[in-house]
Amino acid sequence: MAASCSLVCCEEETSDKAVLVRFSNGCVQDADRLDFSTFKNVDENNPRKKSRRIVVAESERMCYVGQNFGAGSMKCNNFCQYYVGVLNKRTLQMEVHSAQVFNLQPVIPGERTETAKPQHTAQAYKDKVDSLIEAFGSNKQKRALSSRRLNQVGSDTLHQAVAKAAGAVIDQKGLEALQQEVADIESQGSLASHLPPCNPNAEKLEDVYPFDEILSPDEFAALEQAGSKMAALTTEELNKMRDEEKSLCVVKRLENMPTVDKDRDRMARCTFYLSLLLNLAHQKIVTRKFGQEEGCPRIIQNKLFRTFTVETFNNGRVLNKVSTSMRAKLAAYSLALLLHMGHMSADLTLLHRDLRITEAKMVEVAKSMGLSLNKPARVKSGEAGLSQDNRHASVVLPLVKYDQFLERRKRKKMH
Structure with a gap:
C-alpha cells in the first residue's frame, strides 16, 4: 500500500x-x-x-x-x-x-564596457598629459596642475558630503515625503489642486460641488450604523462637547437635527464623517487605529488615508502623515460637506476654529472655491447669539471670481 x-x-x-x-x-x-x-x-x-x-x-x-x-x-x-x-x-x-x-x-x-570606452579613453589621455607635465612641464604648468587637482579634491569632497547628507534625509523622511513638502511650498499660493471636484456650469446649487464626489453611494451606505450612534447622543454629551470647544460645527448640526427620518439619517451620517475630517486635521502622524474607537468603517478609513494623507517612512516603518497641503484639502472638503448640510451655506468662523487654522486661511479656501462671503452686521448683546457675528460662505451662481490682491505697505514719509 x-x-x-x-x-x-x-x-x-x-x-x-x-x-x-x-x-x-x-x-x-x-x-x-x-x-x-x-x-x-x-x-x-x-x-x-x-x-x-x-x-x-x-x-x-x-x-x-x-x-x-x-x-x-x-x-x-x-x-x-x-x-x-x-x-x-x-x-x-x-x-x-x-x-x-x-x-x-x-x-x-563586453557590451557595457564598449559603451564606457570613449570616456575611459579620454580620462586615460588626460592622465598621460598630467604625467608629462609633472615630469617635463614648466613651473607655471606645474602650479596650474597642482591648483586644478586641489580644486578637484575640494569639489569631490563637497559633492560627497552633499550626497551623504541628502541620502540621510531621504532615508529618514522618504522620497515621497520630500516631494510632498516641495509640493506644499509650491501650492501655498494656489489651492486649485486640493479642491473637491466642481461643476461651475451646474443649474442647481447642489450640483456645483456634487455630493457623490465627497461621499460615494457605497461610502454613504457604510455610515449607517455610525450615523445612528451619532444621532443618539444625549444633551449632556453635546453640552460636554460644547464646553470643551471640540467640534463646534458637529455640535451645531446635532442640535438642529431634522425631524423627518430620511433627512435626519442623512444629517447624522454626514455629521459623523465631518467629525472624522476635523479629527484628522488635528493629527500629524496617523496610525491604522484612527477612527476605530468611534466605529469608523474600513471603507471610510481607507478613503481618509488615501485622500488626505501622504505616505512616508522612518526607521523602516511606513507612516501616514497629514502635511500642510493635506490640511488645506481637509478644509476644502469639510467646507463642501457643510454646504450640503446647511442648504448651501456654511459658518466659516466655527469651521476654522474646529480645524485650528487661521481665519485668513479659511477665507482663502472659500475664495478658491468661488463662494460668496458675507458677514452680518453686529447686533446688541442679548438680542442674538454669537453666531450672528460669524462669517458665512454660500454658493451663488455664477461662482464668484476673486482677483488676486497683493498688499503693499505704504512707506512712511521722512520729515
Whole structure:
C-alpha cells in the first residue's frame, strides 16, 4: 500500500521566498550546467528596498540576469501569489513555499564596457598629459596642475558630503515625503489642486460641488450604523462637547437635527464623517487605529488615508502623515460637506476654529472655491447669539471670481 503524503506550510519569516525562473530567449535543455546565485538588497531598514532580489544564472558560454524590481521585472508578482511544493522523501511531507517569478535575460559580455570606452579613453589621455607635465612641464604648468587637482579634491569632497547628507534625509523622511513638502511650498499660493471636484456650469446649487464626489453611494451606505450612534447622543454629551470647544460645527448640526427620518439619517451620517475630517486635521502622524474607537468603517478609513494623507517612512516603518497641503484639502472638503448640510451655506468662523487654522486661511479656501462671503452686521448683546457675528460662505451662481490682491505697505514719509 502506498504511503500517504501530508502538506506542511512554511512561514515566510523563517525562509526566503522560492525562486521560479523563465528564460526570455528560449528553453534550457540541461539546467544542471547552470550555476544560480541570488542577491538581495543590503538596505534591510528601507521597506521599499528590502524585498529587492537579483537572480543570476551562469554557464560556460552565457550569463543570464533577472530582477524583481525596475523596468525589467515581471508584473505578475504584483497580481498573483505563487507557491512551490517540495517533497521531503524522508518524512513524506510536502513543504509549500511562497515563490516569486523572475524573467532571466542574456547578458552579452563586453557590451557595457564598449559603451564606457570613449570616456575611459579620454580620462586615460588626460592622465598621460598630467604625467608629462609633472615630469617635463614648466613651473607655471606645474602650479596650474597642482591648483586644478586641489580644486578637484575640494569639489569631490563637497559633492560627497552633499550626497551623504541628502541620502540621510531621504532615508529618514522618504522620497515621497520630500516631494510632498516641495509640493506644499509650491501650492501655498494656489489651492486649485486640493479642491473637491466642481461643476461651475451646474443649474442647481447642489450640483456645483456634487455630493457623490465627497461621499460615494457605497461610502454613504457604510455610515449607517455610525450615523445612528451619532444621532443618539444625549444633551449632556453635546453640552460636554460644547464646553470643551471640540467640534463646534458637529455640535451645531446635532442640535438642529431634522425631524423627518430620511433627512435626519442623512444629517447624522454626514455629521459623523465631518467629525472624522476635523479629527484628522488635528493629527500629524496617523496610525491604522484612527477612527476605530468611534466605529469608523474600513471603507471610510481607507478613503481618509488615501485622500488626505501622504505616505512616508522612518526607521523602516511606513507612516501616514497629514502635511500642510493635506490640511488645506481637509478644509476644502469639510467646507463642501457643510454646504450640503446647511442648504448651501456654511459658518466659516466655527469651521476654522474646529480645524485650528487661521481665519485668513479659511477665507482663502472659500475664495478658491468661488463662494460668496458675507458677514452680518453686529447686533446688541442679548438680542442674538454669537453666531450672528460669524462669517458665512454660500454658493451663488455664477461662482464668484476673486482677483488676486497683493498688499503693499505704504512707506512712511521722512520729515
